Amino acid sequence: MQSQVLASGHQAPALELSPRYSSHSLRISRLNGKHCCSVSAQRRLQCQHRLAQKAQLYRSVACLASAATPQNVDLDAKVAVVLGTQWGDEGKGKLVDILAEKYEIVARAQGGANAGHTIYDDKGTKYALHLVPSGILNKETMCVIGNGVVIHLPTLFEEIETLSSQGVEIEGRLLISDRAHLLFDLHKEIDGLREAELEGKQIGTTKRGIGPAYASKATRNGLRVVDLHDKAAFADKLRKLSMDGSKRFEGFQYDVEADIEKFVAIAQQVLPYVGDSVSMINDAYDNGKRILIEGANATMLDLDFGTYPYVTSSNPSIGGVAVGLGLSPNKFEAIIGVAKAYTTRVGAGPYPTELFGKAADTLREVGREYGTTTGRPRRVGWLDIPALKYATRINGLTHINLTKLDCLDALDTIKLGVEYQIDGQTLPSLPADLSILEAVNVKYEDIPGWKSDISKCRTWEDLPDNARKYIARIEELVGVKCKWIGVGPGRDAIVVQP
Numbered sequence: 001m002q003s004q005v006l007a008s009g010h011q012a013p014a015l016e017l018s019p020r021y022s023s024h025s026l027r028i029s030r031l032n033g034k035h036c037c038s039v040s041a042q043r044r045l046q047c048q049h050r051l052a053q054k055a056q057l058y059r060s061v062a063c064l065a066s067a068a069t070p071q072n073v074d075l076d077a078k079v080a081v082v083l084g085t086q087w088g089d090e091g092k093g094k095l096v097d098i099l100a101e102k103y104e105i106v107a108r109a110q111g112g113a114n115a116g117h118t119i120y121d122d123k124g125t126k127y128a129l130h131l132v133p134s135g136i137l138n139k140e141t142m143c144v145i146g147n148g149v150v151i152h153l154p155t156l157f158e159e160i161e162t163l164s165s166q167g168v169e170i171e172g173r174l175l176i177s178d179r180a181h182l183l184f185d186l187h188k189e190i191d192g193l194r195e196a197e198l199e200g201k202q203i204g205t206t207k208r209g210i211g212p213a214y215a216s217k218a219t220r221n222g223l224r225v226v227d228l229h230d231k232a233a234f235a236d237k238l239r240k241l242s243m244d245g246s247k248r249f250e251g252f253q254y255d256v257e258a259d260i261e262k263f264v265a266i267a268q269q270v271l272p273y274v275g276d277s278v279s280m281i282n283d284a285y286d287n288g289k290r291i292l293i294e295g296a297n298a299t300m301l302d303l304d305f306g307t308y309p310y311v312t313s314s315n316p317s318i319g320g321v322a323v324g325l326g327l328s329p330n331k332f333e334a335i336i337g338v339a340k341a342y343t344t345r346v347g348a349g350p351y352p353t354e355l356f357g358k359a360a361d362t363l364r365e366v367g368r369e370y371g372t373t374t375g376r377p378r379r380v381g382w383l384d385i386p387a388l389k390y391a392t393r394i395n396g397l398t399h400i401n402l403t404k405l406d407c408l409d410a411l412d413t414i415k416l417g418v419e420y421q422i423d424g425q426t427l428p429s430l431p432a433d434l435s436i437l438e439a440v441n442v443k444y445e446d447i448p449g450w451k452s453d454i455s456k457c458r459t460w461e462d463l464p465d466n467a468r469k470y471i472a473r474i475e476e477l478v479g480v481k482c483k484w485i486g487v488g489p490g491r492d493a494i495v496v497q498p
Contacts, residue, residue, distance in 0.1 A: 148324020310349025
């Protein structure tokens, strides 16, 4: 699909607001089984105030096209999606941060604070992000937290305060979907109680309450960001949600009144950031804006396609992007899969190419493989080609970003897992039955290492021959070009393959 490129100096028209925020918003009351519309003066003033807030927020988007200063990252797509292809922690945030310089909007579509992205600025300053999109470091980018994300507001505002203390400007650059579901401390409590019930068969969740929050959404007793507008209704809904948890779990401990008080107070902070993200992002597209979508978690943790039940509670694959933003799939022009040059995994579940012992410890230390969100040491292993091909098919990848290639610098030989076999027979794809996946024998290819420091390489020609051969073999097996190659943690430590 031919992308539409903004001309230099183009001034995009201002975005129009959704009618939901017009000064004539009506309060719908139920009377005698019929809907009756009545205009409340107080409510109208509140709507007018929110209208002014949204107008300021959306004006920030309209002026972005002429201000961006793109880096030469060689991507020409009006809408680009960046997804994880393994078990998470692939380094998606770094590519999003780099590409953000060419995009006016960066959006998150799913997941919650269980997704940790670590990025570095040009000075080497480290930023740990959990809910705020990675495009926040680019001053000209508007960041959107979409309707598919579950949000623990205290955690979000701690993150905002930390970023502000590091000199990152947030005001006027962050939009939170009014349709996004809220995550409460009760969800965290339930997460821990559910793991305890499994008695040795734990999923290995982050205990951040993500699964229970999505469960509340699916059982239709969850609360959404929009509910913060009506304090009394909000309090009533949260009390009912708490009662549901206390009936289900022994030892359930949660002070619902304290949480109501906390959220009512924080509502005044959050509401200036809240808006109709579905209208905003589609209006932005219609007005020629370039949109970058940042995936959280990864395909092998997808609720439908991952190693179920050892998965997350949302869809980090391409389908979750459309559902989590309300942006139709026919608008996606580039779908970029991020994969480490090896693999890692956090928590329980099958892991065919896993390494153990000294080799695992060494790779873990070289790659600094400890969770951004939890600090837990990650399991490590060789690159798994059958899993990468599986993720490529599901997501329709157009490009691959191969990260942390430099972590393999010291190895004499690098193993590449190329096939799953059972009783000498090659499996055609990733099996749904975990007992089969746990029993597979992995067929490996030995690739000669390059035994040199590639962290200073900045062009394709700078890379050693054996490093280029390793990349070429991955491309041959998967059928997708590795367009970007990460050679270090810094923002500039990336090679673009011509």
